Amino acid sequence: MSPLLEVRDLRVTFPDRATGGVHPVDGVSFELARGETLALVGESGCGKSLSALALLRLVPPPGRIASGSAVVLDGTDVLALDDKSLRKVRGRRIAMIFQDPMTSLNPVFTVGDQITEVVHAHFKVPKQEARDRALKLLNEVGIPDAASRLDAYPHQLSGGMRQRVMIAIALAGEPELLIADEPTTALDVTVQAQILELLDQLRATHGMSMLLITHDLGIVAGRADRVAVMYAGQIVEQASTAALFAKPSHPYTQGLFASVPRLTGPVGHLMPIPGTVPPPSAWPSGCRFRTRCPIVHARSAEMPPMLQVGPEHSMRCWLAEDQQ
Amino acid sequence: MARWLARRLLLAALTVAIAITLAFFLMRLAPGDPLSRLGDERPMPAAELAGLRARYGLDQPLLSQYATFVVAATGGDFGRSIHYGRPVREIILDRLPASVLLGGGALLLTMLGGALLGAMQALRRDSPLDRTAGVVSLAAYATPSFWLGLVLAWLVGIEWRLLPVGGFRDPLLAPDAPWMTQVVDLLRHLALPLLTLTVVSIGAVMRYQRTAMLEALAQPFVAAARARGLSERRIRWRHALRTSLFPIVTLLGLWLPVLAAGSVFVESVFAWPGLGSLAAEAVGTRDYPLLMGVTLLVAVLVVLGGLLADLAYAALDPRVRPA
Numbered sequence: 116m117s118p119l120l121e122v123r124d125l126r127v128t129f130p131d132r133a134t135g136g137v138h139p140v141d142g143v144s145f146e147l148a149r150g151e152t153l154a155l156v157g158e159s160g161c162g163k164s165l166s167a168l169a170l171l172r173l174v175p176p177p178g179r180i181a182s183g184s185a186v187v188l189d190g191t192d193v194l195a196l197d198d199k200s201l202r203k204v205r206g207r208r209i210a211m212i213f214q215d216p217m218t219s220l221n222p223v224f225t226v227g228d229q230i231t232e233v234v235h236a237h238f239k240v241p242k243q244e245a246r247d248r249a250l251k252l253l254n255e256v257g258i259p260d261a262a263s264r265l266d267a268y269p270h271q272l273s274g275g276m277r278q279r280v281m282i283a284i285a286l287a288g289e290p291e292l293l294i295a296d297e298p299t300t301a302l303d304v305t306v307q308a309q310i311l312e313l314l315d316q317l318r319a320t321h322g323m324s325m326l327l328i329t330h331d332l333g334i335v336a337g338r339a340d341r342v343a344v345m346y347a348g349q350i351v352e353q354a355s356t357a358a359l360f361a362k363p364s365h366p367y368t369q370g371l372f373a374s375v376p377r378l379t380g381p382v383g384h385l386m387p388i389p390g391t392v393p394p395p396s397a398w399p400s401g402c403r404f405r406t407r408c409p410i411v412h413a414r415s416a417e418m419p420p421m422l423q424v425g426p427e428h429s430m431r432c433w434l435a436e437d438q439q
Numbered sequence: 440m441a442r443w444l445a446r447r448l449l450l451a452a453l454t455v456a457i458a459i460t461l462a463f464f465l466m467r468l469a470p471g472d473p474l475s476r477l478g479d480e481r482p483m484p485a486a487e488l489a490g491l492r493a494r495y496g497l498d499q500p501l502l503s504q505y506a507t508f509v510v511a512a513t514g515g516d517f518g519r520s521i522h523y524g525r526p527v528r529e530i531i532l533d534r535l536p537a538s539v540l541l542g543g544g545a546l547l548l549t550m551l552g553g554a555l556l557g558a559m560q561a562l563r564r565d566s567p568l569d570r571t572a573g574v575v576s577l578a579a580y581a582t583p584s585f586w587l588g589l590v591l592a593w594l595v596g597i598e599w600r601l602l603p604v605g606g607f608r609d610p611l612l613a614p615d616a617p618w619m620t621q622v623v624d625l626l627r628h629l630a631l632p633l634l635t636l637t638v639v640s641i642g643a644v645m646r647y648q649r650t651a652m653l654e655a656l657a658q659p660f661v662a663a664a665r666a667r668g669l670s671e672r673r674i675r676w677r678h679a680l681r682t683s684l685f686p687i688v689t690l691l692g693l694w695l696p697v698l699a700a701g702s703v704f705v706e707s708v709f710a711w712p713g714l715g716s717l718a719a720e721a722v723g724t725r726d727y728p729l730l731m732g733v734t735l736l737v738a739v740l741v742v743l744g745g746l747l748a749d750l751a752y753a754a755l756d757p758r759v760r761p762a
Contacts, residue, residue, distance in 0.1 A: 153721055171666055202668045202670065203621040203668065204670035206666060210667070213662075215659065220663070221664070221682065222682070224678075230672075232669065236668050268758070271757075272760050288668065
């Protein structure tokens with residue numbers, strides 16, 4: 116079966132006076148099957164959120180998607196659509212949940228208004244029907260006393276409730292793909308698990324695919340089917356969640372794992388990766404991780420391609436060749 | 440809500456009281472009094488002058504004059520104009536319609552036009568249209584109203600003979616002319632002062648609105664609305680515009696007094712029979728009772744403007760609604 120979403124060589128360009136143009140997203144390719152959850156993992160600044168925005172052609176200007184990129188949703192190239200057809204993809208086929216539910220909701224409209232607005236944008240239904248749907252959605256995302264919350268304003272809700280509203284809005288278009296961009300980062304730890312649980316359950320009941328964007332490997336296990344690790348605008352390792360957790364192979368991925376505290380196993384020191392992700396204008400030639408890599412392969416001055424490490428497990432590192 | 444309103448009204452009353460008290464004493468600190476020019480045209484015997492002073496209560500100590508004014512004013516009596524010899528209330532009510540017509544029209548045009556133009560500038564940011572509008576609005580903002588008024592009166596009224604240069608209605612127009620003719624005549628007289636007042640005030644509104652709209656368009660909820668597949672028109676004119684109207688509301692509150700005072704300059708240039716030109720005359724003749732009446736009206740409009748702005752904020756943004 117063909118994948119629901121196929122992203123090929125996605126490249127986002129921003130003008131830059133010194134270099135003539137930088138690519139914060141630089142040749143990202145992945146596939147997403149129906150019903151599948153793919154986690155896109157990386158530090159802030161690695162290009163994961165921008166990649167997600169690019170899927171909906173929401174790259175903030177002056178940035179733009181470079182030619183040669185392809186985002187194919189169920190056979191249609193999203194990048195080639197005219198504005199009207201694009202609007203039928205946004206929210207209707209691909210919906211997105213943002214990191215901060217406070218600023219992503221318009222403070223001056225009620226929760227009900229903001230849900231029914233999306234219903235009306237995508238379905239020809241009478242007012243009452245839209246309101247009924249909104250109520251049903253609020254119930255579905257677990258908002259207590261949903262009927263009275265319809266007329267509440269965002270500031271009258273807690274952070275967790277606001278994110279539930281965001282999810283309800285996303286579901287209003289009955290999308291096939293849900294992009295969740297750091298959906299729990301702005302929330303209290305106790306609420307995080309509830310929201311992730313809810314997302315997982317909704318994905319299953321609605322038969323949606325999910326692209327889960329996070330910097331937190333800890334929330335990936337048990338939720339995502341596959342994981343793509345991003346570094347400096349590129350995917351550096353891609354594998355099934357089980358394979359990645361069993362055998363993280365790219366030195367960067369290994370570094371991410373070493374910097375996550377564990378509750379089981381021997382007590383050891385956390386090993387942070389030295390330095391930070393350099394800005395796109397300062398990426399080294401060849402392997403982009405070589406400035407922070409503890410190993411530094413002999414060929415690291417050349418850009419490594421994605422190389423196989425195992426069945427459905429590949430990474431962008433020359434070490435893969437040595438292992439074969 | 441009721442408590443909030445009560446507190447605001449109390450505060451408003453206090454503000455008005457302070458304003459007219461200040462006005463009362465400041466006016467009397469200025470050199471001259473309503474009768475000081477009487478001797479200009481023909482010499483006046485001192486006894487006669489003293490008699491007039493006593494008649495208008497100007498010989499009383501300042502504090503007792505103030506007390507007399509306050510007691511009368513609380514009862515709705517603002518005395519008689521010394522210059523016109525008619526009750527101040529009557530004169531003000533006579534002049535009010537012209538002022539409200541000019542001031543209200545200018546306020547409406549300025550706010551609606553400024554908000555619309557500023558928003559359009561923001562939507563076409565950095566385009567030639569935006570840049571041109573930016574230069575024009577700055578120039579308009581910097582233009583003195585009396586200068587623009589004179590230029591328009593000279594050019595349109597005298598050189599081109601297109602519109603009347605002053606007054607409120609054609610003196611030759613029969614009082615029983617058909618109402619359509621009367622309305623057209625009124626509009627022709629209104630055109631130049633209204634244009635002048637609007638041009639000099641619209642620049643500020645445009646600039647505020649452009650900035651506010653740009654800020655609103657950069658809000659994450661605008662990007663989120665796009666991600667939901669809403670139409671660009673809806674995103675702009677519903678989501679962004681609504682959240683960008685706060686500065687305009689502030690200006691609206693601040694400018695409400697032009698309804699009454701209109702513009703002293705514009706009304707004077709075009710001999711518009713409003714309260715602004717009345718106030719200017721009253722200052723010249725030191726007509727204390729009349730000046731106090733106009734001042735009180737303006738003070739009331741100032742606090743009313745603030746109150747209305749607060750109510751408008753609440754209508755626009757649920758977050759500032761008093762619980």
